[in-house]
Amino acid sequence: xxxxxxxxxxxxxxxxxxxxxxxxxxxxxxxxxxxxxxxxxxxxxxxxxxxxxxxxxxxxxxxxxxxxxxxxxxxxxxxxxxxxxxxxxxxxxxxxxxxxxxxxxxxxxxxxxxxxxxxxxxxxxxxxxxxxxxxxxxxxxxxxxxxxxxxxxxxxxxxxxxxxxxxxxxxxxxxxxxxxxxxxxxxxxxxxxxxxxxxxxxxxxxxxxxxxxxxxxxxxxxxxxxxxxxxxxxxxxxxxxxxxxxxxxxxxxxxxxxxxxxxxxxxxxxxxxxxxxxxxxxxxxxxxxxxxxxxxxxxxxxxxxxxxxxxxxxxxxxxxxxxxxxxxxxxxxxxxxxxxx
Amino acid sequence: xxxxxxxxxxxxxxxxxxxxxxxxxxxxxxxxxxxxxxxxxxxxxxxxxxxxxxxxxxxxxxxxxxxxxxxxxxxxxxxxxxxxxxxxxxxxxxxxxxxxxxxxxxxxxxxxxxxxxxxxxxxxxxxxxxxxxxxxxxxxxxxxxxxxxxxxxxxxxxxxxxxxxxxxxxxxxxxxxxxxxxxxxxxxxxxxxxxxxxxxxxxxxxxxxxxxxxxxxxxxxxxxxxxxxxxxxxxxxxxxxxxxxxxxxxxxxxxxxxxxxxxxxxxxxxxxxxxxxxx
Numbered sequence: 001x002x003x004x005x006x007x008x009x010x011x012x013x014x015x016x017x018x019x020x021x022x023x024x025x026x027x028x029x030x031x032x033x034x035x036x037x038x039x040x041x042x043x044x045x046x047x048x049x050x051x052x053x054x055x056x057x058x059x060x061x062x063x064x065x066x067x068x069x070x071x072x073x074x075x076x077x078x079x080x081x082x083x084x085x086x087x088x089x090x091x092x093x094x095x096x097x098x099x100x101x102x103x104x105x106x107x108x109x110x111x112x113x114x115x116x117x118x119x120x121x122x123x124x125x126x127x128x129x130x131x132x133x134x135x136x137x138x139x140x141x142x143x144x145x146x147x148x149x150x151x152x153x154x155x156x157x158x159x160x161x162x163x164x165x166x167x168x169x170x171x172x173x174x175x176x177x178x179x180x181x182x183x184x185x186x187x188x189x190x191x192x193x194x195x196x197x198x199x200x201x202x203x204x205x206x207x208x209x210x211x212x213x214x215x216x217x218x219x220x221x222x223x224x225x226x227x228x229x230x231x232x233x234x235x236x237x238x239x240x241x242x243x244x245x246x247x248x249x250x251x252x253x254x255x256x257x258x259x260x261x262x263x264x265x266x267x268x269x270x271x272x273x274x275x276x277x278x279x280x281x282x283x284x285x286x287x288x289x290x291x292x293x294x295x296x297x298x299x300x301x302x303x304x305x306x307x308x309x310x311x312x313x314x315x316x317x318x319x320x321x322x323x324x325x326x327x328x329x330x331x332x333x334x335x336x337x338x339x340x341x
Numbered sequence: 342x343x344x345x346x347x348x349x350x351x352x353x354x355x356x357x358x359x360x361x362x363x364x365x366x367x368x369x370x371x372x373x374x375x376x377x378x379x380x381x382x383x384x385x386x387x388x389x390x391x392x393x394x395x396x397x398x399x400x401x402x403x404x405x406x407x408x409x410x411x412x413x414x415x416x417x418x419x420x421x422x423x424x425x426x427x428x429x430x431x432x433x434x435x436x437x438x439x440x441x442x443x444x445x446x447x448x449x450x451x452x453x454x455x456x457x458x459x460x461x462x463x464x465x466x467x468x469x470x471x472x473x474x475x476x477x478x479x480x481x482x483x484x485x486x487x488x489x490x491x492x493x494x495x496x497x498x499x500x501x502x503x504x505x506x507x508x509x510x511x512x513x514x515x516x517x518x519x520x521x522x523x524x525x526x527x528x529x530x531x532x533x534x535x536x537x538x539x540x541x542x543x544x545x546x547x548x549x550x551x552x553x554x555x556x557x558x559x560x561x562x563x564x565x566x567x568x569x570x571x572x573x574x575x576x577x578x579x580x581x582x583x584x585x586x587x588x589x590x591x592x593x594x595x596x597x598x599x600x601x602x603x604x605x606x607x608x609x610x611x612x613x614x615x616x617x618x619x620x
Contacts, residue, residue, distance in 0.1 A: 036561075042580055043580075067563045067566055068563070069561055069562045069563045070564075079479065081463060082457050082463060082464070082478060083461050083463075083476075083478050083479060084478075085476070085479065103463070227581075231581040232581060
């Protein structure tokens with residue numbers, strides 16, 4: 001009988017021991033990097049990691065292994081604040097990196113100035129994905145509010161990508177209305193009346209459009225639009241480039257405090273700088289993000305037509321835009337009262 | 342007098358049975374079939390390939406590990422708690438019973454957030470944990486904690502009614518014959534509850550492996566490290582890897598089926614459903 005008691009005691013001890021996990025530093029001189037990123041970069045960083053690991057091995061002889069975490073940009077930022085030990089973050093918005101700097105003080109407030117191009121090595125823009133042959137004849141933003149056109153875009157309250165969609169629509173409304181905010185608001189209000197379902201995230205909206213076959217046009221990231229075409233059926237969709245759109249600059253940053261604790265500062269910095277090299281920029285373009293390097297961009301000019309673009313600075317920066325458009329009681333809350341019946 | 346059920350007309354009975362069956366087929370059988378159809382949509386080799394991916398294998402390993410820790414833990418706790426509740430009288434007994442039910446009534450997302458608030462870097466114990474280089478949240482211990490919390494009530498809920506029904510006579514007899522507390526438990530109580538216990542463990546295990554919400558909050562979603570099977574299914578689905586997603590999902594579904602078969606086997610072999618009439 002006593003034996004059984006010790007058995008249980010041993011089992012409990014084993015469980016407790018199993019709960020205390022040591023930090024994940026590499027044996028044999030190898031190093032591990034945790035890149036906490038947002039959803040649509042899975043394919044991009046798969047390619048970047050392989051290329052960088054090879055280069056780092058060649059340059060320093062050290063093996064670098066990557067761990068990836070993907071999720072909604074805001075959620076990922078929150079996780080890093082709560083202790084997810086990211087060595088680098090590669091998020092959708094500067095706003096989400098600012099939050100980490102501000103609330104958890106894991107990196108300095110001036111992080112955006114530490115790398116070229118506002119710490120955004122690649123950009124993207126908002127385009128339209130329509131069904132093959134463009135049966136509803138959608139050419140520009142004005143066609144989205146024609147009778148009988150259904151538009152798929154996620155909810156800007158929950159999705160970072162959807163905020164860009166909203167701002168792009170706003171930019172069009174403002175330009176078409178001769179620069180008037182009232183005209184812009186009238187246009188977006190009309191536009192969201194054509195949205196039958198507001199998904200909570202970008203991938204959800206893509207699935208709604210592509211898999212469930214809902215809607216005539218998906219407002220999407222350029223990279224997502226190309227990817228949907230590639231992954232889900234070449235020849236099923238067409239990409240329509242509108243007359244005006246937004247320039248999204250996804251941010252990358254080393255999370256200093258974590259990198260220091262893991263001893264990965266050097267490799268983390270080199271990793272992000274690699275994104276700016278011609279090789280890194282080429283991978284970026286191959287994964288349908290717009291490269292910053294003019295030479296690389298020129299090579300992919302057919303993929304990325306020139307568009308008139310607004311940046312977040314035209315909206316006063318994320319903090320202002322967030323408070324004005326997407327906060328509770330903001331413009332979006334006032335114009336959106338559910339789908340048009 | 343109350344009307345006997347058999348006084349329903351045969352037509353009405355058939356309609357009722359038909360509606361019941363249709364409902365089952367639509368909402369239970371069909372989705373299950375879809376999972377397997379999708380998993381094998383591109384053939385057996387693609388299925389095997391999807392399961393064999395390093396990240397998928399890591400997810401399977403992690404899920405098994407988490408279940409292997411949390412199920413025995415909850416098993417021990419469940420037996421101890423039920424024993425205390427049914428064999429002894431003490432103050433706060435009903436409070437304890439309500440507390441055991443708490444994880445059933447709390448949304449799993451909230452459960453996960455509780456642990457983030459406690460062990461996260463900005464939480465109560467966060468700074469202390471960081472200072473001692475202990476990782477709880479966004480690592481395996483956090484996933485285990487969340488799973489233990491969510492699967493807490495399963496074993497206790499199964500055996501409390503069973504023990505209550507059996508009463509204390511056997512134990513009192515054993516003690517009066519000079520058995521120690523441990524002997525009484527091992528030779529008298531445990532044999533009486535073993536099938537209920539097994540049933541509870543089965544349910545607990547099924548939930549431990551299938552839990553999504555709470556684990557999603559504390560996991561950090563690091564591929565190959567902190568992704569459990571349900572989280573991995575979501576990731577694969579979001580990557581447009583439908584075969585992969587449904588292949589892993591079909592493993593989870595198979596687990597549910599095995600659980601169901603085992604449960605039916607238990608009921609059939611030991612007339613267990615009669616013993617559970619109190620539940």
